Each structure stands twice: as structure tokens, then as C-alpha cells.
Amino acid sequence: MTALSALTERVIVNTYRDLDLVFAIIAPLATFVGFMLALGKVIDTGALSYPQYLLPITVIQATVFSSMTTADRAARDQSQGFGVRMKSLPISAVVPLTARMLYCMLRGALGLAAALIVAYVFGFRLNGGPWYAVAFVLLFLCFTLALSLGADAVGTRLSHVEAASQILFVPQMLLVLLSTGLAPVTAFPEWLRPFVAHQPISQITETLRGFTEGRVETSNLLTTTAWCIGMLVVFGLAAVRMQRRPG
């Protein structure tokens, strides 16, 4: 326990100093405002107001974006000889990973809070009542954890600090832009629609949006749950595996 709290404290102090934590709070807030101003009057989201439509993707995008510095952090812990010392300490090999994950959840929660506050100013409301609000937060944190585990595994595996985030940059951009997070599927060209409609970011933002409105669509909820559990298991196993002391 001492080890875990000491290491978590370390990550927080670090990210406060290298401003990662600050950016994690500003980013979703700025994305929300930016997209609101740029697209708010352009995109037709039917009965739903644009702030209501936009919020889920801004927090999801913030998580996706943050996962790049998560990868870098894991890589740095590995490459600096710091990782070697960690592994020679009388602590469990997964404690440093757990500390990094706790930080990712904290960062996600703070970013989410910041985005919600600003979105409220623009007219966004959590209309589903407290249970849906809790579901919203839980799903968001679950996605954050899953993605952070994946990013940590990639970063640990690569251990080249510059490379880690760059490798993740292009896929994350494409997944966010080619999703139904910013615009409904009808805004995309016909041939792209099957991908846009079914890719995980679209599915998860749909579910989140449903939670803000107090409604769930069963097939969508199942898809989202499957993605989240699948990612948690696969990325979780990968991340833990990476922490093992080598033969």
C-alpha cells in the first residue's frame, strides 16, 4: 500500500510539473468550445442540440489523446533505468503499472468534470437522472482504463520515448474524426458509412449520449459493453504481461 501510494503520488507530482495534468483538464474543455464554435451551426443533429450531441466525443477524444502521453510515460519508466530499479525492489511488479492507471483514471475524471462544467454553460444537461449519470461516468472511466492499459502496454513494449506517441497518433485521429461523435452518420459519404457507424468510438459515444438522455438501445449497449470488456481483458493482460520480469 505504501508503495502504491508513493508511486501514485510520484506520477501526480510529475504530471503536475510536466503539465500533462493541466492539459488533461484544458483539452476536453477547449475541444468542446472549439467544436461548438466551428460546427455548432453547421451540423444537423436533428432533435438533439449540438452541445448535447457533442459532449460525449469530447471526453472520449480527451481520453484517446491522453493515452499518448500514457504510452510515453510507460516508455520513459522503462527506458531510464528507473524500470530496472523498480524490478529490483521488494515490491510487486504490477505496482508501478497500477499507480500509472490510478493516475489515468484521476486525469480522466478531472477532464470529464471540466468538460461537464463548460458544457453546462452551453446548455448541455444530464437529462437522465442520477442513475444514468452514474452509468455515464462509469462507462467513461471503464473506457479510460481500457485504453490506458493498452497505451501502457504499447509504451512499455516500444520503450522509445519519441516513437510511442507517434505510432498512436494517426489511428486515434482517424477513429475520432471518422465516427458519429462529431456528426451523424448521414454526414459521411455512402461507402464510408458502414465503418463509421460500427467502429467502437461511434458505438461508445452513442451509448454515452443515450445515458445523457436517459435512454438505452439494447444492441448498442451490448456492442459497447463487449468492446469495453474485450479491451479491458486484452489490454489488461498485455499490460500486466509487459511488466513481468524477463526470463
Added chain:
Amino acid sequence: MIELRNVGKSFGGQAPALRDVSFDVPAGSICALLGHNGAGKTTTVSILCTLLTPTSGYAKVAGHDVVREAAQVRSSIGVTGQDVAVDILLTGRENLVLFGRLRGLRRKRAQERADELLHEFDMVKAADRPVSTYSGGMRRRIDIAVALVVPPKVLFLDEPTTGLDPRSRRAVWSLVSGLSDQGVTVLLTTQYLEEADVLSDSIVILDSGQVIASGTAGDLKKLVGHGYCELTLVDPLNVSRVAELLADFQDVESDVEAGTVAVLATDGVATLREVLRRVSDSDIDLIDISLRKPSLDEVFLHLTQPAITA
């Protein structure tokens, strides 16, 4: 305190990194593991620190088997690797407190211990600056201090002075010998013979993953058996010419910067006479010619280049 018996390590498919390595380090002594890059020094240390498991043989640290009792081994050791292994965004003090807590100290106790170490290592002034602002020598010192937060029985120093300027190197040396005076057993790896000579009670020489010699610096010097005949030239540009003239002697070493050439004096004075004759015949001027005991460098060359001595 450290015991290795027939330790071997291979990484799938490649030539074995270690073959049949055996040596002991008695409690409270300093042992230097000497060898070129790739000789197997870091692999040996990694096995002793429980980071790698040996493919054959066994190793014990502080009485515990490094594979079966890895947890006990980890509680008895301090490690500093080749890279400085502290968090450079944290201050020196924060690093000490962090690692104190990771070794199970309560926050309060970790803070007190950090203060003690900062005094001991003369780093009070820099204590509250991030390590990223430290010089190489200071980083090395804080790194060693971190390894000592909870005094280890055995301290592993992997190339502790690589990349340091001579002054910082001496500072690290006096630090290390001080530790051994306090009863800590130290295993250090180095490429510098001088370091092994000055610092250690015993030396183990590794080459291509095998122990090729071990003993005290004195023992190793005796292994060569002969002294060296060394010439100092007036004109350093002649060094390669002289080296050519003497090419049929054993262990020919030339140092262009110092303007010296040395050969193994297998026949003592007779070697000296022959060397002098050849050099005088070719009209090369000398400042000095002498017979002397081998340096550890020469022991090393002698042992790692069997082809020349054959």
C-alpha cells in the same frame, strides 16, 4: 555474501552470454567485475539482482538463492544501473523519500532518512532542485544515495563512473570505499582497470561470458609473470615505426599520445638489450627506456588476447 556457481545464461539462439561463471565475494569486501562491452558484466549483475534467471548453475546473494528466494534477495540489495535510475522530474529529496517508501519506510521515517543521506552525500544545497538540473556527477551521487535509503547488505554498481569527469569519479570512489568500511558488500562492474585497481579487494575478469582470471590486483599482475620494457620516444610520430620494429615481441602496446611503446620483457634484461639495439640501429631517439612491473591494463590485454601471447 555473493556466490556464483557454474552460472550460464543464453538468450534463445544466440551465443551464450555467460558460460560457467563461478566466483565468491566475501562479506564487506569490494569486488570489481572487469571486462569489455559485451563481456557479460551487466548480465551477471542482472542475474544477481533477480532481473534475469540463469539458464544453468545457481547464484546466491546474502545467503538467498536468486531464483527461488528472489523476494528475500530484493530486500537485501541496492542497485544502481548504467543509466541513472531516479526520476529526473522529482527533486533529489523527493527521490530519496519515494524510494524510502518503496522500500517500506513510513513517510515520516523516509523524510528523516532523506535528510541524513543528503547531509552524508553533501547534497543539501541541491536537495530541492529537480534532478534534471543536476550535473552528471551529482546525478550519480543521488542515484547511489537512493540505493542506500535502506542500507543494503549488498550493493551492485553497474559502471558507476562511466561518463564522469575525473573529479566526480574520485568522489564516487571515496564514497564506495566508505561504504565498504561500513560493512556493505559491493560488486561493481567497470571497464576501467584503474578503477578496479584502486577500489577493489578482488577482481574478476570476464571475457566473452567467461571468467578468465580472478584474484587480487597483485595476483593478477603476477599472472603475467614478466615485467614490461617501456620506451618513451622523443618524437611521438615514431611510435608506429617502433611498434613495427618490435612486432615480434609479445604484448606490443603503443600509446601515440604519450609517445610510448611497451613490450613484454620475457627475458628481462636481455629483452631490454635487444629492444635498445633495434631502436638504436634505426636512429630513433629515446627519452627513456625502462623495465617495470605490469600494469593492470597489461594484465588485461595479456589475458584477453591469447592469440598474441601464443
